[in-house]
Amino acid sequence: MKHDILYCHATRQTRKVGAGHWFFHTGQWAQCAEAWKAKDGHWHVRIDFAPFGKILPPKDAPFGSIEEVQRFVGDYFGTTVIKVKPNDFPDPEDL
Numbered sequence: 001m002k003h004d005i006l007y008c009h010a011t012r013q014t015r016k017v018g019a020g021h022w023f024f025h026t027g028q029w030a031q032c033a034e035a036w037k038a039k040d041g042h043w044h045v046r047i048d049f050a051p052f053g054k055i056l057p058p059k060d061a062p063f064g065s066i067e068e069v070q071r072f073v074g075d076y077f078g079t080t081v082i083k084v085k086p087n088d089f090p091d092p093e094d095l
Helices: 066-077
Strands: 005-010 020-025 030-037 043-047 081-083
Touching (some): 005 066, 020 066, 030 066
Parallel strands (some): 005 081
Antiparallel strands (some): 020 030, 030 043
16 A cells, blocks of 8 residues: 655644644554754755654755656655645544
8 A cells, every 4th residue: 555745834733733844654654754944045854753674864964946746755654755734744643
């Protein structure tokens, strides 16, 4: 069964997510990553869990854009990243 990664960017706190760049794994039914842009202009990602047989990547690896981060997350989890609106994320009660 194929699972996807949902990605959203929220500019402010919503009922479902806080402000930020969030990735949600539909197979694990859990947030799997968060991305942010550092003061130096580079993007960074924190992976929350490793798929079986993989190690967690370093948190300090820089990326040039959020699109590069999205590709990295998709490749790391071996699936497609789908951009959604913050309200399309699962409800916190469902986690």
